[in-house]
Amino acid sequence: MTQTTQTMDFAPYAFEDGLNADTLRDFFVWCARQSASDIHIQGGNHLVVGHQGRLRQASRFVLADDTWSKLLDDLFSPEIRPTVRGGRPVDRAIQLDGDINQRYGLERGERLRFRCNFVQATAGRLDTTIALTMRIIPSDIPDLTKMGLEEDLFEALLPSNGLGLIGGITGSGKSTQAAAIYRFCLDTDPDRKVTTIEDPIEFILARPGDVLASTQLQIGRDVANYAEGIRADLRRAPSIIGVGEMRDLETFQAAVLAGQVGHFNLSTLHIHSPGEAIPRCLTMVPSEMREATAHDLLSVLQYIIVQKLLRTTDGKRQAVREYIIFDDALRAKLASMPYPEWGRHMDAIIRLEQRRFADQAWRLHLEGRIDRRELAVAMTASQLRELEQRAVS
Template sequence: MTLPAFNFHEHGGLHADSLRAFLVHCARNSVSDIFLQGGGPLVVDLHGRKVRASEFRIEPPQLTRLMDDVFSEQIKGNLKAGKGVDRALQLTGDMYNRYGLERGESLRFRCNFVQATIGDYDMVPALTLRTIPTVIPELDELGLEEDLLPCLLPHKGLGLITGETGSGKSTLLASTYQYTARNDPDRKIVTAEDPIEFLLNFPDAILMPEQSQIGRDVASFAEHLRLTLRRAPGVIGVGEIRDPETLSGAIMNGQSGHLCLSTMHTNSPGETIPRALMLVPEDQREAMAWNLLSNLQYVITQRLLRTTDGKRQSVREYLVFDDEVKESLGQLKHTQWRNWIDNRLSERGERMSDKAWRMYQAGRIDRKELLTVISPREITRREAL
């Protein structure tokens, strides 16, 4: 897997504008992530594979100057103080087609800045930039299961999309918002994100979605949820549930007759409820568990697996919390819910491991990729059947 070469020499070397042009080049060639490290070469992630994108290395002072020129001079001060920075970068073309963008064309990147020790260098900047597609894919382009699509937009409650970093959670959320705007235009969409990734710019929408950025437009996800109830929302988006206040606010919004959509970093539907309950003090977990169960509509866990054709394919494990599921779980202690959920999905062959195994048997993924989902012992067991 190779990235078409970008000739920095033709652009006068590495400087602010040539870096911007390089980012556009990456976005045009299906790169998902770009890595810049003080003392290291440019490296990109192409369909889940790391590829070196430059012969030269970026000296730390040079990278600091690029941060000042392309982003903000404030970032280096934050890094020296031990504070990481998350923000979005937008590049827009002009009449001169700068950076390789047409006039009015825009590309966005989600950017993370930290200070680290890298090789022989101490206290140097490290940047990770994720390309954000300019076109939000349609839900049917994401290979969504037929029985899942009708369940994505219930009238109220809480829907969770979970998975590891880079698993496509934001893409699935954005596609769901787009589907809502087109098919249920009476539902006002309000979101809070950290930072804003996909721009929900739907020209044909009766009422455009309202997107707030944490730290710029609103202080926190919890504050966003508190303010949202007075904004006549239909669908409420929360970038991530990562503290007890946000969890409580999401449940409260669901109880108030709204649909709240959010994400968590969990690896299965069965793991999600216990992980959410870990956010609250132990003496509050039982009450929170029942509140969560009464409002939860679905949990979708997603992975992107590297396929043998050099690309990636999304694989999902999910559970819709319909009346039957809630009634069954309601007869158990909340500490037993994870096992019940895992067993139900296993009995139906709907675990992530089941789907990865079927992909392996069909030649869609190799054994190395299968091992990211299934243990060697489990592979041996399945091969013996």
């Protein structure tokens, strides 16, 4: 897409009433209305938004760093700026609520949530500035039945116990996918109690009419860490425990235990393929415990999904997924192999069944839905050569 077309599609925000905390909040709401995914603010730069996988200039002015410092205190809690200036990044969720006066352009009862990350950094000519990245959390949780999931995967998403893992890079839709699964469960099986532990809380799961509103624990506010949250939830008769991220040994062990004693846990990992999941989990485990822990993990794993979002030629994005569903046959096959080989075996299954990201992206390219440049997001140069050779043979 040319720069001219981008400008026509996404004109910068006017800021007709000047720049202050309230007009920035108006701007945040405007970004959500434009279906932006992210907002990037830092001193010495235009305001920038992420829109359909592209970065767009969203202000006509450059934000002076001293102005930005003052706005930070007005927009957010006053301890954030000194904390970040002291070299400690801050993650925080913020919420804007509409009222009878339609403040910020929100109707009464309307709510917008943002996941915010604040970090101090060098940016251009500024030795230090505070860089804010805001991820806009959609108010509406997507309908799981309309997310294009493969039939066998859809049927496997809500087992009675065990562990499911959703992987991908930052911004690949892991949290959105998880929220859609939770909401589908609440809508279709209200006898199952859903709880989550998050850092921070993103999608609000509860809706009017739910038999029991889902409880969502926030790290640092409600519990100290994920493992403590899982242990607390085990005493609260949950059916499904959502764990925001599998980030340390204590969390991993608590999640496996919860799966073993009859609960279903759903968590996320930063991985690039299903075959990376088990090795990534085992890096958290002392070497002398890895083999036994690998078999414990194998006994509870129900599925591993890894997702990427590809930019399409119509300016939107298309999800592609690699996944493995664990059944008795696969567990038996893996159990007969040395555990360090499990990841390669799972990725080989996906390759033989032509379900790699590369295979899916190639089909989308042949259909004209993604351009050649976007193929680089989904495959290596050697995979592209392989697919091109296959096409002409």
